[in-house]
Amino acid sequence: MACSSYLLSKKDLCRALVTELRRTFTYVSVLGTDIRSTQMQVNRRLSNVGDGTDSERGFVFKLSRGGAFYEYSTDSLEGDPKQIAERITEQLRVDERYRTATISPAAVTDEPLVRDFERESDVDAYSEEELLTLSAELRDRVLASDEHILNAFVILRTLSVSKLFVSEHRTLTQSYAWVNGMMMVLYREGDGKMVQARTGANAHLIADVLRELPTKVDALVEKARHLAHATPITPGVYDVITAPSITGLIAHEAFGHGVEMDMFVKERALARSYMGKPVASPIVNMRDGAAAALSAASYFFDDDGVLAHDTQIIKDGVLVAGISDLISAGQLGTEPTGNGRRESYKRKAYSRMTNTFFEAGTDTLEDMIASIEHGYMLFETNNGMEDPKNWAIQCVAEYGIEIEHGKLTDRYVSPVVISGYVPDLLMSISMISDTVTIEGAGFCGKGYKEWVRVSDGGPALKVKVKLG
Amino acid sequence: MKHDIVYVQSLLQAHDVASYKITQTDTASYEMFFVKGRLETVRSTDTRDLSVTVYVDHDGKTGSSTVQVYPSQEEAEMAEAIASALRRARLVFDEPYDLPTGGTEVYEDDGVLTKLTPEQIGADIAEAVFGAPAPEGAAVNALEIFVKDSAVRVMNSRGIDKTRHKRTASLEYIPTYNGKDGSVELYQFDTLAVLDTEALRASVSEHMADVAARMEAKAPTAALACPVLLPIREFRSLVRELAHDLSYQTVYNHSNLRSVGDAVQPDCVGDTMTITACRTVEGSPSGAPFDGDGTTLVDRVLIRDGVCVGRFGSHRFARYLGEEPTGQLPCLCVAAGSVSAETLRAEAHLACVSMSGLQVDLFNDYIGGEVRLAYYFDGKTRIPVTGISISGKLSEALRTLTMSTECATEDSYHGPVLARIDGLQIF
Numbered sequence: 028m029a030c031s032s033y034l035l036s037k038k039d040l041c042r043a044l045v046t047e048l049r050r051t052f053t054y055v056s057v058l059g060t061d062i063r064s065t066q067m068q069v070n071r072r073l074s075n076v077g078d079g080t081d082s083e084r085g086f087v088f089k090l091s092r093g094g095a096f097y098e099y100s101t102d103s104l105e106g107d108p109k110q111i112a113e114r115i116t117e118q119l120r121v122d123e124r125y126r127t128a129t130i131s132p133a134a135v136t137d138e139p140l141v142r143d144f145e146r147e148s149d150v151d152a153y154s155e156e157e158l159l160t161l162s163a164e165l166r167d168r169v170l171a172s173d174e175h176i177l178n179a180f181v182i183l184r185t186l187s188v189s190k191l192f193v194s195e196h197r198t199l200t201q202s203y204a205w206v207n208g209m210m211m212v213l214y215r216e217g218d219g220k221m222v223q224a225r226t227g228a229n230a231h232l233i234a235d236v237l238r239e240l241p242t243k244v245d246a247l248v249e250k251a252r253h254l255a256h257a258t259p260i261t262p263g264v265y266d267v268i269t270a271p272s273i274t275g276l277i278a279h280e281a282f283g284h285g286v287e288m289d290m291f292v293k294e295r296a297l298a299r300s301y302m303g304k305p306v307a308s309p310i311v312n313m314r315d316g317a318a319a320a321l322s323a324a325s326y327f328f329d330d331d332g333v334l335a336h337d338t339q340i341i342k343d344g345v346l347v348a349g350i351s352d353l354i355s356a357g358q359l360g361t362e363p364t365g366n367g368r369r370e371s372y373k374r375k376a377y378s379r380m381t382n383t384f385f386e387a388g389t390d391t392l393e394d395m396i397a398s399i400e401h402g403y404m405l406f407e408t409n410n411g412m413e414d415p416k417n418w419a420i421q422c423v424a425e426y427g428i429e430i431e432h433g434k435l436t437d438r439y440v441s442p443v444v445i446s447g448y449v450p451d452l453l454m455s456i457s458m459i460s461d462t463v464t465i466e467g468a469g470f471c472g473k474g475y476k477e478w479v480r481v482s483d484g485g486p487a488l489k490v491k492v493k494l495g
Numbered sequence: 496m497k498h499d500i501v502y503v504q505s506l507l508q509a510h511d512v513a514s515y516k517i518t519q520t521d522t523a524s525y526e527m528f529f530v531k532g533r534l535e536t537v538r539s540t541d542t543r544d545l546s547v548t549v550y551v552d553h554d555g556k557t558g559s560s561t562v563q564v565y566p567s568q569e570e571a572e573m574a575e576a577i578a579s580a581l582r583r584a585r586l587v588f589d590e591p592y593d594l595p596t597g598g599t600e601v602y603e604d605d606g607v608l609t610k611l612t613p614e615q616i617g618a619d620i621a622e623a624v625f626g627a628p629a630p631e632g633a634a635v636n637a638l639e640i641f642v643k644d645s646a647v648r649v650m651n652s653r654g655i656d657k658t659r660h661k662r663t664a665s666l667e668y669i670p671t672y673n674g675k676d677g678s679v680e681l682y683q684f685d686t687l688a689v690l691d692t693e694a695l696r697a698s699v700s701e702h703m704a705d706v707a708a709r710m711e712a713k714a715p716t717a718a719l720a721c722p723v724l725l726p727i728r729e730f731r732s733l734v735r736e737l738a739h740d741l742s743y744q745t746v747y748n749h750s751n752l753r754s755v756g757d758a759v760q761p762d763c764v765g766d767t768m769t770i771t772a773c774r775t776v777e778g779s780p781s782g783a784p785f786d787g788d789g790t791t792l793v794d795r796v797l798i799r800d801g802v803c804v805g806r807f808g809s810h811r812f813a814r815y816l817g818e819e820p821t822g823q824l825p826c827l828c829v830a831a832g833s834v835s836a837e838t839l840r841a842e843a844h845l846a847c848v849s850m851s852g853l854q855v856d857l858f859n860d861y862i863g864g865e866v867r868l869a870y871y872f873d874g875k876t877r878i879p880v881t882g883i884s885i886s887g888k889l890s891e892a893l894r895t896l897t898m899s900t901e902c903a904t905e906d907s908y909h910g911p912v913l914a915r916i917d918g919l920q921i922f
Contacts, residue, residue: 072590072748076583077580095535095537097536097539098539099538102566105497105567120537121527124618124621125621130530130533223750259886262922293637375526375536412851419881421865423854495922
């Protein structure tokens with residue numbers, strides 16, 4: 028996929044602006060974004076094809092004179108570099124009460140590099156008419172498969188990203204795409220309870236999504252039938268097997284947020300005091316990185332112009348590294364790890380997770396289930412909330428299946444809230460399956476805002492945890 | 496040349512697009528980010544978003560499609576985006592509907608916030624937060640302030656041309672307590688319609704006391720069995736779920752659980768709820784005079800005395816259901832309950848202060864969540880507790896619900912400040 032011609036047409040102007048602003052500031056960079064997103068949706072009564080909410084085009088400048096950083100976001104760059112630079116400088120006002128009460132100056136990495144990155148994409152190989160027709164056929168197939176289905180939704184989302192990064196010593200471009208496919212049904216038997224069931228397929232090629240999604244129809248409908256009869260779980264502490272999406276939820280919410288190193292700078296992360304110490308069972312290994320897997324958060328350089336990394340976070344149960352953006356790395360005196368991400372060009376960059384997952388172990392899933400006398404296997408992320416300072420957990424699974432005498436039963440419970448204390452959970456991991464699956468359909472907020480695309484996953488884990 | 500909504504309209508007319516809606520959102524923000532009391536980053540944004548929806552009647556149906564266009568686009572590129580929207584709209588076969596009609600209206604923001612510069616507002620908020628009285632060991636170690644000016648203008652092909660200006664200020668801060676046995680924190684996010692620095696200081700101070708209590712909080716050694724008191728922040732998420740079930744679009748998509756006439760609280764032994772969807776509520780930063788279609792908003796009672804009596808939603812889905820459009824109402828108002836907050840707190844209870852987020856699942860009749868800080872009162876002594884979760888049947892929670900007589904506004908909600916629920920498991 029080629030980089031946006033609009034951004035390429037602004038490359039020289041961005042270079043000129045960096046040169047102009049460097050007269051005033053010790054560090055200057057500009058990130059240009061041109062993102063095309065589309066959303067196609069069909070259900071029993073409605074259809075829709077249009078631009079998605081990720082679409083944007085704009086620029087953000089990052090500047091420093093030592094001490095505080097300044098940023099300016101604008102939707103367009105036109106005119107004389109000197110005049111634009113003056114306009115940017117004028118915008119960066121601070122009330123006199125806070126002009127000097129700034130963070131300490133820190134060195135900013137700006138190693139020389141000029142590169143263009145592209146990833147293969149087939150997003151433009153299909154017409155929207157073709158995609159909508161395929162989606163409608165899939166919807167009809169789902170609706171025809173059971174009379175209790177009230178509505179069926181098929182959604183295809185494409186994301187085509189182009190970014191340009193220019194600083195004094197770096198000029199980088201990148202372009203890549205990602206595709207999310209989702210099917211959901213609303214199901215009700217007579218006067219019974221209404222349930223939602225969903226499934227998805229995600230890949231960098233739309234052909235892969237279109238091939239995988241239809242293979243999941245029967246399982247989706249079967250799941251809806253089971254969920255219609257699901258009961259609440261009796262709260263308690265159980266032996267649990269986590270399916271990969273729940274493994275990923277634990278990696279992300281329970282632990283990942285706590286190793287975002289801007290939280291170290293703010294002294295908001297308990298993990299900082301555990302660097303080099305055991306935080307999990309010795310069989311546990313965990314990674315994060317835009318270069319660690321090919322999934323929803325795989326890019327070539329981050330929004331600070333730092334190349335993508337593959338960071339080992341937990342090695343043999345010991346916390347060995349965190350993930351950082353440019354500012355937090357500068358404050359901590361470490362190398363940035365390529366995790367500086369923005370929700371959009373309009374928002375600030377923070378240390379953010381990318382593709383976060385536990386590594387495979389040596390057990391088979393069958394052996395893991397067989398090892399449990401009574402417990403649950405948990406499936407499908409609903410949501411979760413981080414607590415990096417106090418390591419409390421709240422992760423919600425869509426459903427669980429009861430395990431009895433080493434076998435999965437047909438008894439479903441839903442929803443299931445996992446709670447507890449992170450080290451207790453991670454230390455309780457006693458078996459890890461030998462296959463890793465990474466789900467590339469997630470969005471992650473920092474607190475309750477700053478949403479970015481992420482993936483997470485891993486193998487199945489055997490843990491002991493509180494469910495409610 | 497930075498294109499605007501009028502330019503886009505002229506382009507649509509030049510290309511004979513008969514039915515359309517254009518939305519222009521101009522945003523200028525000023526943002527301050529503090530780390531441990533020191534300024535880390537200052538941000539300023541100046542952006543314009545333009546979205547165009549075209550509507551095409553074809554084959555007895557109506558199709559629509561929305562595209563983003565950019566102020567920086569050349570005419571040819573913008574024209575191609577519009578042509579693409581027209582092509583897409585012809586792929587969509589929805590039941591026919593019309594667009595709302597209306598005239599020209601401009602709503603200015605004459606609130607107190609507009610009297611100050613964004614830098615002054617930011618600095619005033621920072622002073623209030625960092626200057627709030629706090630127990631020894633408590634401090635705010637991260638603060639983010641967002642002062643946002645937005646101007647939203649909606650035009651359509653049936654004469655609507657409405658604009659609203661608004662300034663809001665939001666802050667996210669992290670009260671932290673450092674003790675000899677470690678450190679704990681709470682999370683706080685508020686959006687302000689007015690800048691009352693004394694009230695803000697008092698609110699921050701209250702959260703500082705809470706975070707100090709979290710340090711002392713322990714997981715209960717024995718199971719607790721008592722009513723649960725939900726604070727306004729959690730209770731409003733329950734109210735929001737109940738209201739969402741009564742939107743026109745939810746009904747049209749067959750994803751509603753209840754219909755008009757259904758009882759939300761059958762056999763209620765506490766307070767029945769009366770919930771109204773509103774264009775605004777007193778002191779809310781979320782109010783709006785019109786929705787994204789330009790439809791003038793009209794308040795609608797959704798639930799009266801525990802029974803569903805009305806639905807709400809956009810012009811299009813109202814037309815589909817043969818009901819009157821109310822517009823997408825942004826606020827919810829809940830009538831006061833029957834018992835004072837003081838009385839609710841006088842009996843044994845678990846009063847939740849901070850949760851990861853209340854989980855409400857209408858389909859599964861579930862309510863629950865992880866409690867990060869609560870006060871347990873056994874009728875005599877009040878102690879902070881943590882490391883617990885609550886869980887139960889939503890229908891039972893609604894049946895036993897009792898709400899405070901005192902009401903307050905938080906973001907888009909106005910209603911009781913405290914709600915008591917019986918029968919939840921605490922574990």
